Amino acid sequence: MLRYIARRLVLTVPLLIGISLISFLVIHAAPGGPVEMATDLNPKVTAEARERLRAYYGLDQPIHVQYVRWLGRMATLDFGQSFSRDGKQVSEKIGERIPVTLAINVLSMLLIFLVAIPIGVYSAVRKDSWFDRISTVVVFTGFAVPTFWLALLLMILFGVKLGWLPISGLVSLEYDSLGLAGKIWDRTSHLLLPVFVSAFGGLAGFSRYMRSNMLEVIRQDYIATARAKGLPERKVVFRHAMRNALLPFITILGLSVPGLLGGSVIFESIFAIPGLGQLFYQSVMSRDYPLIMGALVIGAFLTLIGNLLADVGYALADPRIRTE
Amino acid sequence: MKIARVLVAALAFVLAAGCAKEKQEAGSAGPVGSDAPAHGDAIVEGSIGDVSGFLTAVTSDSASHTAAGYVFSGLVRYDKNLKLEGELAESWEVSPDGKRITFRLRKGVTWHDGAPFTSEDVLFTYRRMIDPNTPTAYAEDFKQVKRAETPDPSTFVVEYGKPFAPALASWGMHVLPKHLLAVYPDISRSPLNKKPVGTGPFRFVEWKTGEKTVFEANPDYFEGRPYLSRVVTRVIPDPATMFLELKSGGIDMMGVTPLQYTRQTETEEFRKLFHKYRYLSFGYTYLGFRLSHPLFSDQRVRQAIAHAIHKKEIIDGVLFGLGQEATGPYKPGTWVHNPDVKRYPYDPQRAKALLGEAGWKDADGDGVLEKEGRKFSFTVLTNAGNESRAKTAAIIQQNLDGVGVKMEIRTLEWAAFINEFVDKRKFDAVILGWSIPQDPDQYDIWSSKKTGPKELNFVGFQNAEVDRLLEEGRRTFDLEKRKKAYSRIQEILAEEQPYVFLYYPDALPVVHKRIHGIEPAPAGISYNFIKWYVPKDQQRYTTFQQ
Numbered sequence: 001m002l003r004y005i006a007r008r009l010v011l012t013v014p015l016l017i018g019i020s021l022i023s024f025l026v027i028h029a030a031p032g033g034p035v036e037m038a039t040d041l042n043p044k045v046t047a048e049a050r051e052r053l054r055a056y057y058g059l060d061q062p063i064h065v066q067y068v069r070w071l072g073r074m075a076t077l078d079f080g081q082s083f084s085r086d087g088k089q090v091s092e093k094i095g096e097r098i099p100v101t102l103a104i105n106v107l108s109m110l111l112i113f114l115v116a117i118p119i120g121v122y123s124a125v126r127k128d129s130w131f132d133r134i135s136t137v138v139v140f141t142g143f144a145v146p147t148f149w150l151a152l153l154l155m156i157l158f159g160v161k162l163g164w165l166p167i168s169g170l171v172s173l174e175y176d177s178l179g180l181a182g183k184i185w186d187r188t189s190h191l192l193l194p195v196f197v198s199a200f201g202g203l204a205g206f207s208r209y210m211r212s213n214m215l216e217v218i219r220q221d222y223i224a225t226a227r228a229k230g231l232p233e234r235k236v237v238f239r240h241a242m243r244n245a246l247l248p249f250i251t252i253l254g255l256s257v258p259g260l261l262g263g264s265v266i267f268e269s270i271f272a273i274p275g276l277g278q279l280f281y282q283s284v285m286s287r288d289y290p291l292i293m294g295a296l297v298i299g300a301f302l303t304l305i306g307n308l309l310a311d312v313g314y315a316l317a318d319p320r321i322r323t324e
Numbered sequence: 325m326k327i328a329r330v331l332v333a334a335l336a337f338v339l340a341a342g343c344a345k346e347k348q349e350a351g352s353a354g355p356v357g358s359d360a361p362a363h364g365d366a367i368v369e370g371s372i373g374d375v376s377g378f379l380t381a382v383t384s385d386s387a388s389h390t391a392a393g394y395v396f397s398g399l400v401r402y403d404k405n406l407k408l409e410g411e412l413a414e415s416w417e418v419s420p421d422g423k424r425i426t427f428r429l430r431k432g433v434t435w436h437d438g439a440p441f442t443s444e445d446v447l448f449t450y451r452r453m454i455d456p457n458t459p460t461a462y463a464e465d466f467k468q469v470k471r472a473e474t475p476d477p478s479t480f481v482v483e484y485g486k487p488f489a490p491a492l493a494s495w496g497m498h499v500l501p502k503h504l505l506a507v508y509p510d511i512s513r514s515p516l517n518k519k520p521v522g523t524g525p526f527r528f529v530e531w532k533t534g535e536k537t538v539f540e541a542n543p544d545y546f547e548g549r550p551y552l553s554r555v556v557t558r559v560i561p562d563p564a565t566m567f568l569e570l571k572s573g574g575i576d577m578m579g580v581t582p583l584q585y586t587r588q589t590e591t592e593e594f595r596k597l598f599h600k601y602r603y604l605s606f607g608y609t610y611l612g613f614r615l616s617h618p619l620f621s622d623q624r625v626r627q628a629i630a631h632a633i634h635k636k637e638i639i640d641g642v643l644f645g646l647g648q649e650a651t652g653p654y655k656p657g658t659w660v661h662n663p664d665v666k667r668y669p670y671d672p673q674r675a676k677a678l679l680g681e682a683g684w685k686d687a688d689g690d691g692v693l694e695k696e697g698r699k700f701s702f703t704v705l706t707n708a709g710n711e712s713r714a715k716t717a718a719i720i721q722q723n724l725d726g727v728g729v730k731m732e733i734r735t736l737e738w739a740a741f742i743n744e745f746v747d748k749r750k751f752d753a754v755i756l757g758w759s760i761p762q763d764p765d766q767y768d769i770w771s772s773k774k775t776g777p778k779e780l781n782f783v784g785f786q787n788a789e790v791d792r793l794l795e796e797g798r799r800t801f802d803l804e805k806r807k808k809a810y811s812r813i814q815e816i817l818a819e820e821q822p823y824v825f826l827y828y829p830d831a832l833p834v835v836h837k838r839i840h841g842i843e844p845a846p847a848g849i850s851y852n853f854i855k856w857y858v859p860k861d862q863q864r865y866t867t868f869q870q
Contacts, residue, residue, distance in 0.1 A: 032740070037463070084377075
């Protein structure tokens, strides 16, 4: 097993280099560069000023030189300096946005599990019941409704009409003058809508997985055996069926790892949340190459690690797929 | 049942209390004498984009420039009537030959950290602007300077090789503190780009990336302490969310769209809480032709298209009437604008006649004109994501169809549009907009010397008289002479129609009613920002009291 993990880890390196090379070429092939995006159609900017800026960013070098330089820095885990005018390092720019993105993603994932697993189990056990049908309609509505539309409706209801919840942002302006309880409520109230909206869309996928896994398991012989030996139905469902039905979730969890640090631009823009989604979107729009590369490398790395974790976790949990 | 009744009663009480409170507020907003200017309170603005840095020499986005404007000052600035006036300079004088400008600086001005402001700071700023280590895009105006010196701490003298009128306005560049920046060879990487220290009306408090920037009143500001204690700019990238924040009290000020202005703010409720303002913005939208294109090289064809386009319909349809028909590249109401130029009223018959003169006839009766076997059909390009330009294109398409001209519309992503099509001159016509800078020098847009790659006369306009007048206009400080030169340029542009100037859109800011002292002027509303105030009994954010 350890040898298997080690081999997979070693294989990650060439894979990452390949991914980074393709990404590097693709983002440089997109029309316009960081200098053009900032100065196009500005009468005050001369061709000479443009050249100077290009040299300042090292963009006057041939592309393979730029790539090798970038790779050299990456070897020491240095993401380099962002092209944005605040002069920050890429790692700093990404770092300052991780907490909020991670918090919202973890909270919404927990909410999804808490709601989707019971829905899935119950609709499998009571297949074709009213509950099954209604929950199907509800979760698929959540899946189909555009995030921005739902978010705006909820904002109008809870923010403008009722005035119960803040509309956007992370904290109120008076945050610093609030007491501890006030601060906690202030933060929570700002998170309620975003977490709900981001979880609502994810319910369908997870509850359907859970339902179909359960249906699969419930048909197995060992469930019939458990029932035959007179175990109470509760025990059959939760002890024997659900635990086995949860196995494929390991894979899903592994695949969700990169998603924990990914944010949706639309969702973050609507709620004015300064998360990674907005940062990456803006970096693409301004052709901030070091930042785009940083984001892509982190995403690729997390994806590879997530896959590895899923494979290993699955092998640990399910003896049937343990080879040699 | 009983509980329900109690609840209803309680609710009624709360509602009544709410109403009473509102009435009280409304009462105090009346002319009772309680509207006296007072210090305190905060204004919360909404902004689509975040600040990228506070040193305007190295930033190029409007959010950064607005934020830096609170903290920094220049030697000169534009007053409410768009005339240059002294800011850090008390006065200035231009030598008779126009090559030397002597600035007399205000005395007793201090930086926010208490250090005195002197002519050394100005000289330092100038040196950093032309320093190759400074990643600035705006060095050009300063490179024209031949010599700069500081005879004494309150005098700054610059000398130019030849007179250069836009130079005066270029000294509106924010002056940087030498004592804090001298140790950093690259100012964009100095801490000041994140935590600015300036001489302006507000001091920097904090910048939370992607969230907000906060400034507080500078009690030592040389024109007096601003009334508002704080200025908070919240980053809200989505315009729909921003509007909801406005309605729910989360922000006090934003620019609204024509749709919101005419359809979503006409409620009793909204009027009770907000003032809406409306004035011409500094910009115009145009249809520009590639003049070397065989279809558009004939002036009569361009004039015909101008006659065929129904500008009023565009303004009504796209801007809900909130704009004005454009006649040239300057804003009406400013000193340089010439209203007496040739106009092109909507007249399809005249358009057809002009096209006929130019040899375009619909011989085969398919509704599209042709000449020498070629049909009059072309493609107009505009950038994706700009709804008003796309709608404008659709209306023009309809208009031109009426005179037998077939126009296709293609929208492109901004970077591809500019770099692959405009820069490479691969277009028939474009719909774009220019902002109108306060100095009238438009050499870069109309001079025949500016048609090279990436230069801005991309339509390829060439006119010897305009070239001469552009040169004349930038070589004299005499406003009368400049006005004459630019008036003539406007006449020629109106006659030749290298662009069909379409419309000037209105700026539509909305501000909460508790904020008093706003007086719209040609420059807009923000020129007297330090005089905005909230009467004592209407103040909302009282925790910020200093």
